[in-house]
Amino acid sequence: MSAASKVKVPRKRNVPDVDTSRRQQLLRASARLFREKGYDGTSVRDIAQATGMQSGSWVYHFATKHDMLEAVMQEGLVDALARIEAIAALGLPPRQQFDQLVRTHLDTLLGAGQDFIPVVLYEWRSLEPAARRRVSVLLKRYEAVWEQALAQLRAAGDWSGTTRIDALLLFGALNWVARWYDPRGTLDVQGLADECIRFFLRTPPASDRRSKSSGRAQRAAR
Amino acid sequence: MSAASKVKVPRKRNVPDVDTSRRQQLLRASARLFREKGYDGTSVRDIAQATGMQSGSWVYHFATKHDMLEAVMQEGLVDALARIEAIAALGLPPRQQFDQLVRTHLDTLLGAGQDFIPVVLYEWRSLEPAARRRVSVLLKRYEAVWEQALAQLRAAGDWSGTTRIDALLLFGALNWVARWYDPRGTLDVQGLADECIRFFLRTPPASDRRSKSSGRAQRAAR
DNA sequence: TTTATTCAAGCAAGCGCTTGCTTTACGATC
DNA sequence: GATCGTAAAGCAAGCGCTTGCTTGAATAAA
Numbered sequence: 001m002s003a004a005s006k007v008k009v010p011r012k013r014n015v016p017d018v019d020t021s022r023r024q025q026l027l028r029a030s031a032r033l034f035r036e037k038g039y040d041g042t043s044v045r046d047i048a049q050a051t052g053m054q055s056g057s058w059v060y061h062f063a064t065k066h067d068m069l070e071a072v073m074q075e076g077l078v079d080a081l082a083r084i085e086a087i088a089a090l091g092l093p094p095r096q097q098f099d100q101l102v103r104t105h106l107d108t109l110l111g112a113g114q115d116f117i118p119v120v121l122y123e124w125r126s127l128e129p130a131a132r133r134r135v136s137v138l139l140k141r142y143e144a145v146w147e148q149a150l151a152q153l154r155a156a157g158d159w160s161g162t163t164r165i166d167a168l169l170l171f172g173a174l175n176w177v178a179r180w181y182d183p184r185g186t187l188d189v190q191g192l193a194d195e196c197i198r199f200f201l202r203t204p205p206a207s208d209r210r211s212k213s214s215g216r217a218q219r220a221a222r
Numbered sequence: 223m224s225a226a227s228k229v230k231v232p233r234k235r236n237v238p239d240v241d242t243s244r245r246q247q248l249l250r251a252s253a254r255l256f257r258e259k260g261y262d263g264t265s266v267r268d269i270a271q272a273t274g275m276q277s278g279s280w281v282y283h284f285a286t287k288h289d290m291l292e293a294v295m296q297e298g299l300v301d302a303l304a305r306i307e308a309i310a311a312l313g314l315p316p317r318q319q320f321d322q323l324v325r326t327h328l329d330t331l332l333g334a335g336q337d338f339i340p341v342v343l344y345e346w347r348s349l350e351p352a353a354r355r356r357v358s359v360l361l362k363r364y365e366a367v368w369e370q371a372l373a374q375l376r377a378a379g380d381w382s383g384t385t386r387i388d389a390l391l392l393f394g395a396l397n398w399v400a401r402w403y404d405p406r407g408t409l410d411v412q413g414l415a416d417e418c419i420r421f422f423l424r425t426p427p428a429s430d431r432r433s434k435s436s437g438r439a440q441r442a443a444r
Numbered sequence: 445t446t447t448a449t450t451c452a453a454g455c456a457a458g459c460g461c462t463t464g465c466t467t468t469a470c471g472a473t474c
Numbered sequence: 475g476a477t478c479g480t481a482a483a484g485c486a487a488g489c490g491c492t493t494g495c496t497t498g499a500a501t502a503a504a
Contacts, residue, residue: 176394
């Protein structure tokens, strides 16, 4: 290997924003690996290598591998929560609010470099009970935003069911998308969001930003 | 533990139905453990212990641990497929057929001792590519039954969307149930099926067997 | 005797994490 | 302004344990 292997990264001390460089790199790498191979299928050596470290150097930033998992989930949820609570704060009409929530949720799930929320969804079992309780707090807030949005839809006559179960079924349909959606297919995320909204509400999306793909583009490979 | 730990199981040779005792025990134990702890989180020693074997004795029945995973999935899918293809063969009216499919799917997912299909759904990543291709054949047949049922619903005017994507969203809502449904809650599986059907079709179930819990019982804990 | 099945022991590799030491940056001191 | 102490950050090695799987002998039924 040539020059690139010995590039010196300047080290800093007392950095103002505490999560600049190395810790954040570890989080991104582990989020990606946890998503791709699962928590148990990822070794700390994998994570270290993806970050360009020796196999034991990560302990300076996290006490245990489990702590890395919890940090990935916390980080992902804090970010996702900020996005949807910002939408809820806009006070949009129920239909438009619902549209925005669906689009944002799908982007959080499928967007480029968005590995954190899939880890929350699909590695939940690997969380230790104490960490599970802590992360649950954020998750409940996330669900609460949706339940309130559904309640508003219902008040406007656009929804019929019991809020709690409907929210869970709706989450299922949306979250499962991470299993089958192929970003290389002809259906982009906006088009997929259109399909989801139509599936949930039985009417075309209320939002003004329709997908540019006019036809009924559909393709999903496994 | 008392007498039960040393009971001698008589051994047979050339048993007519090839999967009577030990191999089947291994499959059931590994299905349960794979579901509870994941493929990577389950060791062959866990499986052996749950079956009452020494840690290396399972190799007589399966070549590798991966083969056990594939066998669990094959077994689960062959069984589930038989159930829903039997329903499709009845030639019921579309609404009633859909009802039966939903109820059967949920029972396959949530019924007592039904660990095989959750493993198919949530341990897919741990399948090696060759095995994945083999299991996919059954999975596609399973999905085809649903897509045909949706097409019939659509022809009868009870469904509006594109069959493929709708089937995937529908699978998501149903399969996610395995994550949150609590069998100890006040909502039994039949009641849950009612809720799902209402969610999908926006009308009460067509089937004659309504849940006995008349009220809108709902509860789901994690 | 033959064949099916299991046991008891263990091997090589990989696991999470620890240890002891070195390098680097920065503030205080002379 | 050169020197030094301190602490952040990382390297190289490896420890104790677990992993999937193998081996060779033992047991039981046909």
